[in-house]
């Protein structure tokens with residue numbers, strides 16, 4: 395029986411994050427009445443804190459290969475139909491400007507709050523309602539669609555979009571809501587794991603790395619996936635910095651991370667050049683022209699670099715052996731910092747149960763999943779927001 399006190403919409407969107415707000419704005423502008431519901435007091439808090447407050451909102455080098463998923467083809471359609479250029483057009487319409495920091499990463503010149511304001515303006519332009527500070531007490535499938543129970547009354551709609559994100563940073567209101575709901579409707583979940591997250595070390599390595607806390611150095615790093623050439627940062631608990639965050643999404647528990655301290659350059663060649671430039675220096679002294687002193691001290695103390703005599707007396711064979719030590723600076727992390735600091739969740743709702751064109755459930759017509767809750771995870775650098783925009787746009791076009 396339809397509940398006469400319930401408020402009816404064409405679409406209800408659960409989650410007022412990047413994906414949910416964007417989807418509701420676009421659906422509203424197609425003439426659909428939309429309501430976005432979120433338990434948080436403020437919308438899109440992850441947009442606000444992202445990119446150090448300037449939101450790395452997309453990456454101009456977006457390509458499907460830069461996303462992790464059990465089905466590497468799934469993201470292709472949505473990413474091709476809503477591109478970084480499309481989002482830039484939207485920004486331009488809202489008089490927002492941007493700059494590229496590095497590696498195709500686009501940041502807002504304004505504060506990240508300006509992107510939230512833009513998402514809210516788009517929602518308003520479509521006439522959408524936003525209900526914040528509203529717990530979702532129950533979701534029921536009915537003959538006509540879905541009924542959402544909240545402390546402020548019931549909402550009904552023939553279509554329901556779930557955009558409640560993943561598990562990273564529970565302090566900010568992240569919950570496993572999307573996974574629980576998906577399971578109820580027969581979806582499989584690819585084990586959610588913390589991604590883009592710092593590594594922790596144990597024992598001697600932890601102590602040694604803590605002593606180097608704050609030291610950053612460019613590396614090429616790899617763990618069960620592609621190699622990344624970016625900065626690595628020593629921390630009180632282990633290793634962080636973009637290179638480590640990137641490989642953490644591919645790392646398997648118990649596995650090692652290979653690290654090339656010459657960041658893909660010809661290490662032996664560099665040492666030979668150092669020898670030619672600084673023949674009277676010790677190897678450690680010469681390495682200090684390239685690496686932080688605390689790192690060089692550690693390399694010597696840990697026996698990776700012998701520091702006897704002058705470089706002039708060090709043979710090329712020895713330099714080659716030292717170079718390969720520094721190019722094979724492999725570590726075995728004890729774990730990661732986990733959900734507390736992970737920027738994203740890898741895994742999520744199995745894409746096998748979703749349409750890649752529309753994000754609609756194959757188990758329940760009218761039910762859609764978008765954004766981070768889906769088993770599609772981007773690299774560090776604006777890829778995850780691009781997935782939020784693209785999956786939301788694909789969904790909104792199909793509602």
Ligand code: FDA
Pocket residue numbers: 408409410411412413414431432433434437438439440441443444445446449450451452528529530557558559560562563566567568569570571736737738764765766767775776777778779780782
């Ligand atoms: P998001 O998590 O944004 O939104 C989900 C919404 O659902 C939230 O508002 C939440 O309150 C709500 N919700 C959850 N459970 C609920 C429940 N049970 N009931 C009601 N509401 C519920 N990416 C990138 O591309 N560039 C970047 O610079 C950064 N930087 C960055 C920094 C940090 C610190 C973090 C943690 C993350 C990033 N990211 C990023 C990742 C990016 O923030 C993330 O991929 C997107 O926000 C995902 O968007 P969604 O809308 O899917 O989820």
